[in-house]
Amino acid sequence: MNSAVNAKKRMDHFMTMVFFAGAGLAVILLIAFVGYVMIEGFGHMTAKIMSFENGGLGNQLFNTLYLVFLALVFSSLLGVPAGIFLSEYARKGKVVKAVRMAVETLSSLPSIVVGLFGYLVFIVMTGSQWNLFAGALSVSILMLPLVTSVTVDALQSLPDSYRQGSYGLGASKWQTIWRILLPAAFPRIMTGLIMAAGRGFGEAAALMFTAGMSTDIHWDNWDVSSRLCPLNPFRPGETLTLHIWALRTEALEANANEQAAVCSAILIVLVVSFSLAARALSYHLDKKMGGNR
Amino acid sequence: MTSITSAVKKAHRDERTARIFITACGLIMTLIPFLIGIFLFVKGTDTFTTFHHPLSEFLFSGEWDPSDTAEGGGKIGSAMFITGSLAVCGLSLIFALPLCLASAIFMTEIATPQMRRMVQPAVELFTGIPSVVYGFVGMTVLIPFLRKIFPMPFGFSLLAAGIVLAVMIYPTITTMAADAMTSVPQAWREASYGLGATRWETIAHVVLPAAKGGIVTGIILGLARAFGEALAVAMVIGQMKVFPKSLFLPASTLTTAISADMGGAMEGGEYSAALWTMALLLFILSFIFIFIIHTMNDMFTLKGDKR
Numbered sequence: 001m002n003s004a005v006n007a008k009k010r011m012d013h014f015m016t017m018v019f020f021a022g023a024g025l026a027v028i029l030l031i032a033f034v035g036y037v038m039i040e041g042f043g044h045m046t047a048k049i050m051s052f053e054n055g056g057l058g059n060q061l062f063n064t065l066y067l068v069f070l071a072l073v074f075s076s077l078l079g080v081p082a083g084i085f086l087s088e089y090a091r092k093g094k095v096v097k098a099v100r101m102a103v104e105t106l107s108s109l110p111s112i113v114v115g116l117f118g119y120l121v122f123i124v125m126t127g128s129q130w131n132l133f134a135g136a137l138s139v140s141i142l143m144l145p146l147v148t149s150v151t152v153d154a155l156q157s158l159p160d161s162y163r164q165g166s167y168g169l170g171a172s173k174w175q176t177i178w179r180i181l182l183p184a185a186f187p188r189i190m191t192g193l194i195m196a197a198g199r200g201f202g203e204a205a206a207l208m209f210t211a212g213m214s215t216d217i218h219w220d221n222w223d224v225s226s227r228l229c230p231l232n233p234f235r236p237g238e239t240l241t242l243h244i245w246a247l248r249t250e251a252l253e254a255n256a257n258e259q260a261a262v263c264s265a266i267l268i269v270l271v272v273s274f275s276l277a278a279r280a281l282s283y284h285l286d287k288k289m290g291g292n293r
Numbered sequence: 294m295t296s297i298t299s300a301v302k303k304a305h306r307d308e309r310t311a312r313i314f315i316t317a318c319g320l321i322m323t324l325i326p327f328l329i330g331i332f333l334f335v336k337g338t339d340t341f342t343t344f345h346h347p348l349s350e351f352l353f354s355g356e357w358d359p360s361d362t363a364e365g366g367g368k369i370g371s372a373m374f375i376t377g378s379l380a381v382c383g384l385s386l387i388f389a390l391p392l393c394l395a396s397a398i399f400m401t402e403i404a405t406p407q408m409r410r411m412v413q414p415a416v417e418l419f420t421g422i423p424s425v426v427y428g429f430v431g432m433t434v435l436i437p438f439l440r441k442i443f444p445m446p447f448g449f450s451l452l453a454a455g456i457v458l459a460v461m462i463y464p465t466i467t468t469m470a471a472d473a474m475t476s477v478p479q480a481w482r483e484a485s486y487g488l489g490a491t492r493w494e495t496i497a498h499v500v501l502p503a504a505k506g507g508i509v510t511g512i513i514l515g516l517a518r519a520f521g522e523a524l525a526v527a528m529v530i531g532q533m534k535v536f537p538k539s540l541f542l543p544a545s546t547l548t549t550a551i552s553a554d555m556g557g558a559m560e561g562g563e564y565s566a567a568l569w570t571m572a573l574l575l576f577i578l579s580f581i582f583i584f585i586i587h588t589m590n591d592m593f594t595l596k597g598d599k600r
Contacts, residue, residue: 110521
């Protein structure tokens with residue numbers, strides 16, 4: 001009897017050690033991974049690499065930010081109304097189920113498949129060259145599911161008394177949505193958009209065949225219709241992720257390794273800071289709203 | 294007409310416009326995955342309709358020699374890419390799963406709430422790290438390391454791809470598994486302890502079986518991510534167009550084949566048609582993954598375990 005209890009106790013201790021070791025190993029690996037990228041990246045960060053000249057990364061960084069901004073605009077223009085539709089207009093049942101299924105399918109598509117679709121529709125069928133605009137559209141397709149589901153969650157988490165109070169004052173449905181629900185849900189939707197942006201920075205496979213692998217812009221050219229103008233979205237725009245891919249697979253430049261390291265570090269900083277910002281914002285909101293979720 | 298009636302009229306007009314606009318956006322959103330599916334289907338079936346290859350050749354033949362012309366006549370057997378994808382995914386799951394389960398159990402059952410609040414966000418942060426960064430670190434650190442400890446000619450190998458993918462799917466599976474374990478009612482654990490079970494027995498006989506559904510969902514989501522990942526794999530697998538025979542030799546997957554060759558293949562040719570068929574296969578597979586998750590969710594809720 002006693003030995004059976006002791007055996008069970010030993011087993012329990014042993015398994016606790018196993019789980020502790022497993023979790024510890026995983027955490028150490030992850031920290032080592034980020035630490036390596038950070039040290040490599042910031043160690044090689046020189047004024048030349050951060051410049052906008054040839055061999056610098058300024059243009060790629062600008063392209064990344066610009067592309068994610070455009071993609072956010074597109075995906076919120078379609079995703080937020082689609083979320084409103086799901087939450088406020090669609091009748092519960094078949095319609096909601098179909099749209100939800102669509103959202104889920106979209107969110108699980110491999111990004112290279114979306115990239116091919118973007119290549120076919122935005123490049124081949126419009127007969128244009130690789131451009132930033134097509135890249136932004138492709139990335140916005142990848143962001144759509146997140147933006148839509150965040151909008152739905154934000155609207156559904158509002159107390160029903162907001163709607164009843166508004167209807168009681170004689171407001172129409174659209175007035176209720178536009179004047180009451182959307183302003184109240186705005187911070188949460190914003191959180192979702194920040195999260196979506198964080199994902200967008202890291203996107204590469206969707207951009208390979210849409211945004212193009214080169215960038216040639218001149219910072220003294222402010223004629224938006226010119227292909228050399230930074231702000232013209234209809235020009236090839238290589239992002240940081242594509243730059244890493246190109247550097248590591250083609251390695252044409254002498255300092256390719258250093259550039260790739262710096263790109264990786266910048267990307268991690270961007271992604272982590274955006275995701276931390278979204279987390280902090282939603283934590284703050286939960287506290288303000290009584291934390292009853 | 295008084296100002297009130299005109300305001301009401303305007304409100305009604307806005308109401309109609311808004312309803313139409315919002316419904317249209319909802320419909321477009323729903324149509325996008327269908328559109329993607331239709332386009333992929335149209336492009337992907339060219340291999341079978343225009344170039345008259347049987348489906349069995351695409352799926353089971355290992356002879357890959359498509360001609361880059363509109364006439365066709367090459368061979369489009371993609372079995373080596375399909376087996377490559379399967380091998381890499383299986384390998385990554387074997388590496389990742391023990392660590393995922395250990396971390397999830399540690400977070401939910403062993404760590405104090407404060408520790409958990411530290412570890413879980415850290416793990417979730419890793420889902421967002423760009424895949425090319427994983428690929429870059431894999432190339433600069435993992436591959437020289439592997440070459441040092443194993444007898445392998447290049448370092449670029451199935452094994453390297455499996456390890457990189459394992460790191461990528463680790464956060465996905467861990468988060469899902471931890472969520473599933475958290476939602477197991479505390480009372481069940483207390484009942485188990487009350488019967489004299491140790492913590493390990495409680496975990497093995499109560500928590501894990503109760504959280505099974507969530508864990509399997511996490512595994513499928515992780516596999517779906519691994520299947521669709523292109524660039525990180527392409528950077529470390531070596532992209533040799535052979536069957537995956539050894540862990541230590543290069544191979545190819547569906548995604549690496551597409552990302553490497555689509556840019557150079559002639560639009561409308563047999564080569565690009567074959568690559569589109571692979572993309573169609575990826576689309577169908579990701580659809581199947583979702584379907585499995587749904588049927589599983591139904592299965593587990595029908596059992597009537599009231600949470």
